[in-house]
Amino acid sequence: MKLYSYFRSSAAFRVRIALNLKALAYDTQAVHLVKNEQQLADYQALNPSQLVPTLVDADQPLLQSISILEYLEEAYPAIALLPKDLVDRAQVRAFAQAIACDIHPLNNLRVLKYLQHELALDDTQKNHWYQHWIIEGFRSLETQLSQSNGQFCFGTQATFADCCLIPQVYNAKRFKVDLSGFPKIESIYQHCMALPAFHQAAPEQQPDWE
Amino acid sequence: MKLYSYFRSSAAFRVRIALNLKALAYDTQAVHLVKNEQQLADYQALNPSQLVPTLVDADQPLLQSISILEYLEEAYPAIALLPKDLVDRAQVRAFAQAIACDIHPLNNLRVLKYLQHELALDDTQKNHWYQHWIIEGFRSLETQLSQSNGQFCFGTQATFADCCLIPQVYNAKRFKVDLSGFPKIESIYQHCMALPAFHQAAPEQQPDWE
Numbered sequence: 001m002k003l004y005s006y007f008r009s010s011a012a013f014r015v016r017i018a019l020n021l022k023a024l025a026y027d028t029q030a031v032h033l034v035k036n037e038q039q040l041a042d043y044q045a046l047n048p049s050q051l052v053p054t055l056v057d058a059d060q061p062l063l064q065s066i067s068i069l070e071y072l073e074e075a076y077p078a079i080a081l082l083p084k085d086l087v088d089r090a091q092v093r094a095f096a097q098a099i100a101c102d103i104h105p106l107n108n109l110r111v112l113k114y115l116q117h118e119l120a121l122d123d124t125q126k127n128h129w130y131q132h133w134i135i136e137g138f139r140s141l142e143t144q145l146s147q148s149n150g151q152f153c154f155g156t157q158a159t160f161a162d163c164c165l166i167p168q169v170y171n172a173k174r175f176k177v178d179l180s181g182f183p184k185i186e187s188i189y190q191h192c193m194a195l196p197a198f199h200q201a202a203p204e205q206q207p208d209w210e
Numbered sequence: 211m212k213l214y215s216y217f218r219s220s221a222a223f224r225v226r227i228a229l230n231l232k233a234l235a236y237d238t239q240a241v242h243l244v245k246n247e248q249q250l251a252d253y254q255a256l257n258p259s260q261l262v263p264t265l266v267d268a269d270q271p272l273l274q275s276i277s278i279l280e281y282l283e284e285a286y287p288a289i290a291l292l293p294k295d296l297v298d299r300a301q302v303r304a305f306a307q308a309i310a311c312d313i314h315p316l317n318n319l320r321v322l323k324y325l326q327h328e329l330a331l332d333d334t335q336k337n338h339w340y341q342h343w344i345i346e347g348f349r350s351l352e353t354q355l356s357q358s359n360g361q362f363c364f365g366t367q368a369t370f371a372d373c374c375l376i377p378q379v380y381n382a383k384r385f386k387v388d389l390s391g392f393p394k395i396e397s398i399y400q401h402c403m404a405l406p407a408f409h410q411a412a413p414e415q416q417p418d419w420e
């Protein structure tokens with residue numbers, strides 16, 4: 001498998017965690033988003049959205065991080081990242097979607113570029129935007145984690161929810177969001193980031209880390 | 211089943227289509243987003259994200275439209291909205307995610323409110339923002355539809371992809387986005403909106419339509 005990735009991409013980070021948790025070997029092909037390498041013709045042919053990640057498995061390009069997680073779960077079920085019960089599965093997926101749909105899209109690089117270049121926001125305004133959507137989102141996530149054991153979001157092992165939460169918390173810390181109001185989120189982050197599958201998926205461990 | 215819905219919500223529209231396609235009966239409970247009914251304590255207890263839709267099935271509240279589609283697919287598989295082949299499933303899911311993660315979150319009501327109230331954007335700037343993300347997203351979607359028969363996004367029946375595309379096109383038309391550059395998208399929209407499952411899920415057909 002080959003993963004087209006950018007070290008700082010939160011969506012690529014999710015897939016790296018899932019691949020590691022499932023003990024699936026892969027090669028990294030870096031796509032430098034700040035240098036606009038996602039716009040090169042070769043990459044566009046693979047991923048018309050010009051976003052990372054793209055996972056190529058058996059010569060098939062697979063797009064969109066959550067869709068890739070679902071694919072990996074179906075194609076490589078030995079180590080499961082979803083619980084068995086239908087309602088439990090729905091709860092895990094809803095948590096993952098809340099991050100992938102309600103928090104991350106507002107704060108990714110292409111949106112921050114628009115805010116800066118099209119709307120001429122200054123750093124304070126951009127930072128307020130960034131923090132606003134994280135804090136609003138985390139409030140809901142923390143509530144959804146009321147039954148968490150403080151190690152993983154749901155149950156006693158990693159799921160899609162942890163694959164999505166950890167990169168989002170990593171980003172929040174990078175932007176110095178005050179997380180003191182979110183003790184479950186912080187506890188799960190500390191626990192997971194100490195595990196090899198998460199730690200080795202972190203931006204600092206990537207071959208394209210700067 | 212009870213669906214907490216708002217007639218104009220694109221995410222609720224997706225779930226209404228899926229319920230209709232699967233021929234599942236449900237009651238609608240309106241949540242008026244403009245009147246901030248999503249912030250009422252009763253609704254927050256059900257959905258801490260304060261977003262619609264919420265589907266209640268067998269007394270279990272289910273959140274996030276895409277997670278609800280996955281739940282319905284697993285709990286009520288008789289009429290399938292995903293193909294059988296793993297790579298085909300990944301393609302359908304990636305298309306649905308591209309709408310749910312890359313287009314819709316930037317243009318939903320809470321974001322438009324922020325642009326207006328926090329950043330004091332005027333209507334022209336807000337409209338430019340809205341159209342920008344739709345057009346950028348639709349360019350990629352149109353490319354992904356190169357093999358479409360012009361009736362459905364993928365294959366010969368409706369999938370998650372159509373459940374997500376039709377509400378997004380409906381919104382684009384409401385905001386007068388020029389869709390002449392997206393003939394496949396337009397063709398699929400016209401075909402699907404003539405089908406009862408889609409037509410009856412449209413905002414105009416909802417009990418809370420204004």
